Amino acid sequence: MDKNEKLLIRPYLRTRSLVPENQESPIEFMNTPSIPEEYFYKRNHFPYPEIQKNAFELSIEGEVQRPMVFSLQDLLSLPSKEIAMVMECAGNKRAFFEPKVFGEQWEMGAMSQGVWKGVSLAELLKYTGVTYRVREVVFEGHDYGYRNDLNGEYRFARSLPIDKAIHPDTIIAYEYNGKPIPFKHGYPIRLIVPQWYGMASVKWLRKITLIANTFNGPFQAIDYMYYPFKDNDIGKTPVTRINVNSTILQPHDLAQLDTGIHTVFGIAWTGMGTISEVEVSLDQGVTWEKTQLYQDLNSMYGWTYWSYKWYAEKKGEYVLMARAKDTYGRMQPSNAFWNRKGYGFNAISSVRVKIE
Ligand SMILES: Nc1nc2c(c(=O)[nH]1)N[C@H]1C(S)=C(S)[C@@H](COP(=O)(O)O)O[C@H]1N2
Numbered sequence: 001m002d003k004n005e006k007l008l009i010r011p012y013l014r015t016r017s018l019v020p021e022n023q024e025s026p027i028e029f030m031n032t033p034s035i036p037e038e039y040f041y042k043r044n045h046f047p048y049p050e051i052q053k054n055a056f057e058l059s060i061e062g063e064v065q066r067p068m069v070f071s072l073q074d075l076l077s078l079p080s081k082e083i084a085m086v087m088e089c090a091g092n093k094r095a096f097f098e099p100k101v102f103g104e105q106w107e108m109g110a111m112s113q114g115v116w117k118g119v120s121l122a123e124l125l126k127y128t129g130v131t132y133r134v135r136e137v138v139f140e141g142h143d144y145g146y147r148n149d150l151n152g153e154y155r156f157a158r159s160l161p162i163d164k165a166i167h168p169d170t171i172i173a174y175e176y177n178g179k180p181i182p183f184k185h186g187y188p189i190r191l192i193v194p195q196w197y198g199m200a201s202v203k204w205l206r207k208i209t210l211i212a213n214t215f216n217g218p219f220q221a222i223d224y225m226y227y228p229f230k231d232n233d234i235g236k237t238p239v240t241r242i243n244v245n246s247t248i249l250q251p252h253d254l255a256q257l258d259t260g261i262h263t264v265f266g267i268a269w270t271g272m273g274t275i276s277e278v279e280v281s282l283d284q285g286v287t288w289e290k291t292q293l294y295q296d297l298n299s300m301y302g303w304t305y306w307s308y309k310w311y312a313e314k315k316g317e318y319v320l321m322a323r324a325k326d327t328y329g330r331m332q333p334s335n336a337f338w339n340r341k342g343y344g345f346n347a348i349s350s351v352r353v354k355i356e
């Protein structure tokens with residue numbers, strides 16, 4: 001290569017499947033607290049829906065006193081709020097499960113974070129009223145498609161228990177990072193549910209139904225359940241809140257470094273409370289050292305950055321490990337809880353590096 005020629009390496013999304021489109025964020029190259037939309041991971045169950053006029057209307061019905069249809073204009077005119085948060089697919093890090101499980105083999109990039117703006121669902125329910133019977137709220141997207149396991153067409157739909165649905169930070173969002181939500185991320189409106197895995201944040205929202213019983217759609221009763229056993233469904237429980245977790249952003253796995261000082265650097269996040277501590281180990285988990293923590297987005301739903309100065313004096317091969325704790329006393333385990341569909345992987349993070 002010519003000496004004056006610059007080698008341009010740009011981060012890019014890593015494609016796991018084309019239709020539906022599933023792509024990972026290049027998370028270890030992200031150095032801004034809010035991920036630009038072109039690097040935000042994509043997770044879809046069906047081909048993208050067509051956006052027609054009705055996509056700009058949201059109906060709220062069921063166990064309400066006054067069923068209503070809100071236009072995008074209506075939503076824009078109501079009091080808004082901004083939610084800065086991590087969004088993580090429940091299948092993030094699935095590729096690291098042993099024994100292997102079926103499903104997209106996501107590594108560390110089925111997650112991103114950024115700032116969503118919209119109106120609280122609780123605000124909209126002030127207009128519709130709710131009946132005393134309501135137990136859950138069902139959110140339907142515009143996208144649908146064929147499910148081989150059920151031999152039929154289904155829409156992407158999920159419910160929330162009423163207390164989570166009316167939490168003031170559960171919003172009907174219409175902006176991401178200060179601009180209308182990109183089409184592939186739910187334009188014009190999507191649900192945003194902080195602290196729960198990504199499946200809860202339904203894109204291309206078309207209808208909200210309050211119900212007096214429990215919702216049993218396939219994306220709730222079949223998928224997004226933890227199945228502890230390979231051959232039976234005993235003990236299945238729903239996937240809800242994000243587990244305490246961390247990812248080492250620097251050094252990258254299999255990096256070759258010189259002796260000297262290196263900054264070990266990463267992110268940690270949780271769906272309960274906030275991160276209270278991140279520790280690193282250089283001796284296979286025998287001893288642990290505290291790291292420095294700092295928050296960039298100034299949001300309790302954002303990830304926490306952590307860093308540690310490593311004096312790498314001796315040449316050789318090392319395993320760097322990191323484990324996070326949250327304010328609920330949860331800590332990353334040595335082994336993730338294995339489950340048949342491969343959700344919620346949060347074992348202690350590690351990278352291998354060579355000092356030469
Ligand atoms: N309508 C609809 N909403 C959806 C999905 C979907 O397939 N259809 N996928 C869910 C899942 S599993 C995740 S992880 C997030 C991904 O959001 P993103 O594609 O904007 O990153 O959207 C959720 N909302």
Ligand SMILES: [Mo]
Pocket residue numbers: 043088089090091198199
């Ligand atoms: Mo997901």
